[in-house]
Amino acid sequence: MNERDDQVRARACLTAVAEPGNTWLAELLDRHGAARVWTALAGGQAPPGTGPVNADAGPETHRAMERTWKQWRARAERVDPDGLLGASAERGVRFVAPGDPEWPGRLDGLDPGPYGLWVRGGGDLRNLCLRSVALVGARAATSYGEHVASEMACTLGEHSVVTVSGGAYGIDGAAHRAAHAVGATVVVLACGLDVDYPRGHAALFADVARRGVLVSERPLGATPRARDFLVRNRLIAALTPGTVVVEAGRRSGALNTATHATSMGRSVMAVPGPVTSALSVGCHALLRDHGALCVTGAADVLEYLAGEAGPEPSGPVRVEADLSPETERVLAAVPRTGAGTASIALECGGDLEGTMRALGVLAAAGLVERCAAGWRPTRT
Amino acid sequence: MNERDDQVRARACLTAVAEPGNTWLAELLDRHGAARVWTALAGGQAPPGTGPVNADAGPETHRAMERTWKQWRARAERVDPDGLLGASAERGVRFVAPGDPEWPGRLDGLDPGPYGLWVRGGGDLRNLCLRSVALVGARAATSYGEHVASEMACTLGEHSVVTVSGGAYGIDGAAHRAAHAVGATVVVLACGLDVDYPRGHAALFADVARRGVLVSERPLGATPRARDFLVRNRLIAALTPGTVVVEAGRRSGALNTATHATSMGRSVMAVPGPVTSALSVGCHALLRDHGALCVTGAADVLEYLAGEAGPEPSGPVRVEADLSPETERVLAAVPRTGAGTASIALECGGDLEGTMRALGVLAAAGLVERCAAGWRPTRT
Known part of the structure; x- marks a missing residue:
């Protein structure tokens, strides 16, 4: 797994431990990256680089942060990263992180x-x-x-x-x-x-x-x-x-x-x-x-x-994506009759997570669509 | 009849000859006063002081003004000032001119x-x-x-x-x-x-x-x-x-x-x-x-x-008017059972027009009100 995958995976795990919109966590992510924050949580460690972040905070805030971090750590213990992403992929749910092509x-x-x-x-x-x-x-x-x-x-x-x-x-x-x-x-x-x-x-x-x-x-x-x-x-x-x-x-x-x-x-x-x-x-x-x-x-x-949303496209929205070799392989493995993410991963020889992300890109490009069986090539 | 009455009477007559909102007539009234304009119309004369008013007007406008003046003159011939005000007063209709107490x-x-x-x-x-x-x-x-x-x-x-x-x-x-x-x-x-x-x-x-x-x-x-x-x-x-x-x-x-x-x-x-x-x-x-x-x-x-209409009055709107002796006489002549303007004028010994105007002031002060017979003292 590369550095980018690591960060994305950590962000996915963080959605399972922290409330959405927590300003402290957002700040930690900005300063230290998701992977480091997640490693600290999952490893039972203290929050990274507390010095500068908490410089202005009073003792009350400090205690509240300690409580929050403890709560997150307790939840993190119960998170299985592979299980979280795997179960999601199996249900056709992908995780999109800042920097991804699908990120708005x-x-x-x-x-x-x-x-x-x-x-x-x-x-x-x-x-x-x-x-x-x-x-x-x-x-x-x-x-x-x-x-x-x-x-x-x-x-x-x-x-x-x-x-x-x-x-x-x-x-x-x-x-x-x-x-x-x-x-x-x-x-x-x-x-x-x-x-x-x-x-x-x-x-x-x-x-x-x-x-x-x-x-x-x-x-x-x-x-x-x-x-x-x-x-x-x-x-x-x-x-x-x-x-x-x-x-x-x-x-x-x-x-x-x-x-x-x-x-x-x-x-x-x-x-x-x-x-x-x-x-x-x-x-x-x-x-x-x-x-x-x-x-x-x-x-x-x-x-x-009119002035804000860009010009009206002439046809349906479809991205002409430059597909990576891995994504091309996944596309080739999607059968006309449709298949689940795990079967497609097996067919193309990739891992579940990589296949799920490739399917996301393909869906984004309008090349595959959901069906009862899972995914199929888009019908025109 | 005093100068003021003359002007008011002329304005009343002008409502019978010109369309409301005529800018030329409004200008003539401003410059020469209604009495002079009316005298010119009723006497079959040219419009007063045409010089400065029409200084900028082209020949086309001049011809249009001539046509308009002619039309007004023709109508003015058929207007009987006494009849106009008398008939109105008889029907409980008063004429209010700029400068009158009732003028908004x-x-x-x-x-x-x-x-x-x-x-x-x-x-x-x-x-x-x-x-x-x-x-x-x-x-x-x-x-x-x-x-x-x-x-x-x-x-x-x-x-x-x-x-x-x-x-x-x-x-x-x-x-x-x-x-x-x-x-x-x-x-x-x-x-x-x-x-x-x-x-x-x-x-x-x-x-x-x-x-x-x-x-x-x-x-x-x-x-x-x-x-x-x-x-x-x-x-x-x-x-x-x-x-x-x-x-x-x-x-x-x-x-x-x-x-x-x-x-x-x-x-x-x-x-x-x-x-x-x-x-x-x-x-x-x-x-x-x-x-x-x-x-x-x-x-x-x-x-x-709130900011535009003035403070909210605490009770019903009623004017504590300083009544002129003539108006007092008219008020005294209004019977409890009600009477028409002409009968009231006869009773108090005033002329029809003066009585009508006095009744207007009395109505404005909340001292008389309309009834089937004409006017009666306001019932409280």
């Missing part, structure tokens, strides 16, 4: 950014996010809100703009369903990609994964807690050049996403609705008090994004 | 302003407009729009903010009806105050006139033509510190009122609605492209007007 450049604007992202699905996260917009809103949406979200997501999809949203009922679900009908969509989850939360969206997630992607900062098996949704919301805002709030009550999580978008200098758009509807109160507050742009349909969104 | 100060921001205003009703135009807002919108409103207009007008009225609007079906009517239920309202018409256009609002106009006022730049008997509504709209915008567009299609006249408000530096507010409603398209365009303030109810309007 926009995430560099996020501080603290994700340690890495777990990704599932036939689409390429980076490509899908290039021309994208976040469509967010209330879980307990009205039929008006779901109608507007559907219309908007569908028309945006027809103009090759990808919908990015959470996985909740209401606006999120309506947007993904409509976007999926015409193209790819990006679902950002607050739990592990095998958890299917909410349960009623299991079939939708499976559908979405065919062309689009499911993304999470958290490893397989992680169940969602209240704070995870808030941390997740910053990721939705960060992946896109703009966030549209379709319908939101006075204290909707969608407003949290909009706040993140504002703080990153991304556009915040709001769809007006009846002033008699409690589910439009949040949208009107954004328009009235927070300088949100008023959007009444996909045309308005496209106009606002 | 805000109209001085309008160029060209009205030559004068015909006013009917027990309220005082100037006082009513002090804390007011224009609520305008589509004739073919939806039940949503009418609901919002009613709620808003009613709550504003409860906070002593007077609704100013046109007399049309839809938003105008809904706003006036609700505002009238809790206080006074100002109806600005594009026709003579005896014309009752639209016919279906005759009863509403009669109701409104009890506490509020009906206003028009046009004399009794004048029927409304398409352009009159547009000229009228500038008056609605000018009378108020802000205009709220409740519901408006893509080409609604309400947008015309909003444009006038913007050009006079008054606030423009828009009520959002369903993006699926064609009747909210105009409101959303104002929010999106014209910097209108988003208002979702009376509370937002009150907040925006």
Whole structure:
């Protein structure tokens, strides 16, 4: 395993021990690299280079850091790196780290950014996010809100703009369903990609994964807690050049996403609705008090994004990748009838992890896609 | 008749010969005074002081002015000043000119302003407009729009903010009806105050006139033509510190009122609605492209007007007027059972015009009000 693989592997392991968005860990990664941090954790050692990092911290902060590090170390003891990546690969879940071809450049604007992202699905996260917009809103949406979200997501999809949203009922679900009908969509989850939360969206997630992607900062098996949704919301805002709030009550999580978008200098758009509807109160507050742009349909969104999202591609998004010899070998090993990652690795003579990463690149390039059996060459 | 009466009388006559908002006439009035202009017209003479006024005008403009002057002269021949004011007074309609106590100060921001205003009703135009807002919108409103207009007008009225609007079906009517239920309202018409256009609002106009006022730049008997509504709209915008567009299609006249408000530096507010409603398209365009303030109810309007409309009065608006001896005489002549203007004039020994003006002042002071018979002392 080379130095780069080492770093990526360490980042994957760190998603299993630390909460997403921990500023201290982000700082440690910046200063010492993931591999060194992980080695210290897994080896029961002290955090690397505590000197300069903690120079300004008071004794209280020091104690809190000690507690946190201890907790991470306890969790690290139970992490089996090979098992973590292997089990993920077996379920069609790849790990994408900063610097990878599939890593969305926009995430560099996020501080603290994700340690890495777990990704599932036939689409390429980076490509899908290039021309994208976040469509967010209330879980307990009205039929008006779901109608507007559907219309908007569908028309945006027809103009090759990808919908990015959470996985909740209401606006999120309506947007993904409509976007999926015409193209790819990006679902950002607050739990592990095998958890299917909410349960009623299991079939939708499976559908979405065919062309689009499911993304999470958290490893397989992680169940969602209240704070995870808030941390997740910053990721939705960060992946896109703009966030549209379709319908939101006075204290909707969608407003949290909009706040993140504002703080990153991304556009915040709001769809007006009846002033008699409690589910439009949040949208009107954004328009009235927070300088949100008023959007009444996909045309308005496209106009606002025109300057930010790059030119409209003439056809479907597909990367003409320069494939490495190893990736070429993996591609040759993918049977027309489809096969699981482990069988493909066996067939091409590579290891599981390398094969999984190669499949990610191939999926990103539009050369392979997910199927019931695992992966197959993309059908045109 | 004194000099002032002469000027006012001339202005009243001019409303019967020239279209409202004629810039040339406004200029002539500024330079020469209404009496001199009227004398020239009624005497079949040339316009006064043509030299400096027309200095920059080309020959084409000169010919157009000649045609216009000729047309006014022809109409002036048919105007009987005594008949005009007498017939108006008999129908409870008074004439208010710039400089009169009832003249709204805000109209001085309008160029060209009205030559004068015909006013009917027990309220005082100037006082009513002090804390007011224009609520305008589509004739073919939806039940949503009418609901919002009613709620808003009613709550504003409860906070002593007077609704100013046109007399049309839809938003105008809904706003006036609700505002009238809790206080006074100002109806600005594009026709003579005896014309009752639209016919279906005759009863509403009669109701409104009890506490509020009906206003028009046009004399009794004048029927409304398409352009009159547009000229009228500038008056609605000018009378108020802000205009709220409740519901408006893509080409609604309400947008015309909003444009006038913007050009006079008054606030423009828009009520959002369903993006699926064609009747909210105009409101959303104002929010999106014209910097209108988003208002979702009376509370937002009150907040925006707080700095502009002066302090909220603690009780109903009523002027403690210093009455002139003549006005005192007229007040003493108003019987408890009510009487027409002519009978009151006869009773107090004044002329019709003076009595009419005194009744206007008394109504403004809240001391007399309209009744079926004409005028009666205000019942408390």
